[in-house]
Amino acid sequence: MTEPADVARLTRDITSGLKTGDLEDFYQDLHRHPELAFREHRTAAKLAARLRAAGYEVTEGVARTGVVGVLAHGDGPVVWLRGDMDALPVREATGLPYASTVDGVMHACGHDLHITWLTAAAEVLAAARDTWSGTLVVVGQPAEEAGGGAAAMVADGIHERFPRPDALFGQHVAPGLAGFYPHTPGLTLSASDDIDVVVHGLGGHGSRPESTVDPVVTAAHVVTRLQTVVSREVAAGESAVLTVGRFHAGTQSNVIPAEARLGLNVRTQDVRVRERVLTAVRRIVEGECAAAGCPVPPEVTVHRGYPSTVNDPSLDARIAAVHRELLGEHTVFDFGPAMGSEDFSLLAPEGVPYDYWYVTSTPAAVWDAAPGEELMEKFLNVPGNHSPLFAPDPSVLIPGTRTLVSAALSRLGGTGT
Known part of the structure; x- marks a missing residue:
């Protein structure tokens, strides 16, 4: 296996022609034209066109808007590089000259950067194909933002229609002073589940509450009691987050409605904790509704979301070592598991190792101006994803391309030639 120093040296050589201005033009164009989950038609077309021009065999329309490019060059491992494409229903407030032109839609999670990195890495590796052997598969994934894009690509046969990977790589832009590349071996992102709750009451006139069973009061008790799940039912050494992000009830101030609806999100890092929290939610909802005398039992619907993202420890150690050689020893560190969630791991067939890391992107001026003296204080006070x-600082365009290129080269054959 080629040494990290050799991979870093080759990466520098083949990316030496990258120009920030060229990458900025592509990135800013994507940022101006964000598209929501499964609507990424323009973004997909631009990615597909660049891949075709670089020599990839391109398939569009995978899981509706996904793009897969395949470049085979001799015998060797199959490496998949993934980038997600979708934006968020967020109204941009950055004031950037290249701000979103789509009202109420923004690349607030940085997927425009992801596709820029992916495109540039794919082009660099195609131009330098004589330095490696194997097969490179580039995956432009739709609908990562709770849209089930990875699962949809699997359902559309991505594992059967394209060469099976020997390794899968992905990365995510993150807040934090630009110029760092956190790696975490093992568990790096949490599982995520959504829960819909319907509390059934007995509606009536606001002047006669005694003739009703008020679902608003009952649902409020549910929300309050749910706050004890993590603090009283999860061990101090375990991690979990339970959020009530939606509470809908009624249409008139003088009408007690017949039902209230809640939307919950649960983040966990251990399967046993996951099941315990989900069980507690159901018990509390049912108990509060019984105590209130609701005429009909509540509805509790669990939508199994994203699994945990668990990096292969040996693969992560390998890629982290390459990134240290390439970008500086001090730039790579273990940030530890995060409570965020991703569907990236679903793209890896059973038994295939994967690695997922971060590229910090906060401009130095923004970081320096953020309140706080300690790193974590500043981290919590700079704009983050969503x-x-x-x-993000455009200075991360070239380094973020190099992290993907070097990861691919670390597994493809012939990198020492």
């Missing part, structure tokens, strides 16, 4: 103020 914020209408999220604006």
Whole structure:
């Protein structure tokens, strides 16, 4: 296996012609034209066109808007590189000259950067194909933002229609002073589940509450009691987050409605904790409704979401070592597991190792101006993913391309030639 220093040296050589201005033009164009989940037609077309021009065999329309490019060059491993394409229903407030032109839609999670990195890495590796052997598969994934894009690609046969990977790589832009590349071996992202709750009451006139069973009051008790699940039913050494993000009831201030609806999200890092939390939610909802005398039992619907993302430890150690050689020893560190969730791991067939890391992107001026002295204080005070103020520093365009290129080269054959 080629040494990390050799991979880093080759990566520098073949990316030496990258120009920030060229990457900025592509990135800014994507940022101006964000598209929501499964509507990424323009983005997909631009990715597909660039891949075809670079020599890839391209398939469009995978899971509706997904793109897969395949470049075979001799015998060797099959490496998949993945980037997600969708934007969010967020109204941009950055004031950037290349801000979104689509009202109420923004690349607030940085997927425009992901596709820029993916495209540039694919082009670099295609141009330098004489330095490696194997097969490179480039995956432009739709609908990562709770849209089930990875699962949809699997259902559309991505594992059967394209060469089976020997390794899968992905990365995500993140808040934090630009110029760092956090790696976490093993568990790096949490599982996520959504829960819909319907509390059935007995509606009536607001002047006669004694003739009703008020679902708003009952649902409010549910929300309050749910706050004890993590604090009283999850061990101190375990991690879980339970969020009530939606509470809908009624249409008139003087009418007690017949039902209230809640939307919950649960994040966990251990399958046993996951099941315990889900069981507790159901018990609390049913108990509060019984205590209130609701005429009909509540509806509790669990939507199994994304599984945990668990990096292969040996593969992560390998890629982290390459990134240290390439970008500096001090730039790579273990941030530990995060409570965020991703569907990236679903793209890896059973038994296939994968690695997923981060590229920090907060401009130095924004970081320096953020309140706080300690790193974590500043981290919590700079715009993060999903914020209408999220604006990555363009300085990460070339390094983020190099991280993907070097990861691919670390597994493809012939990197020492």
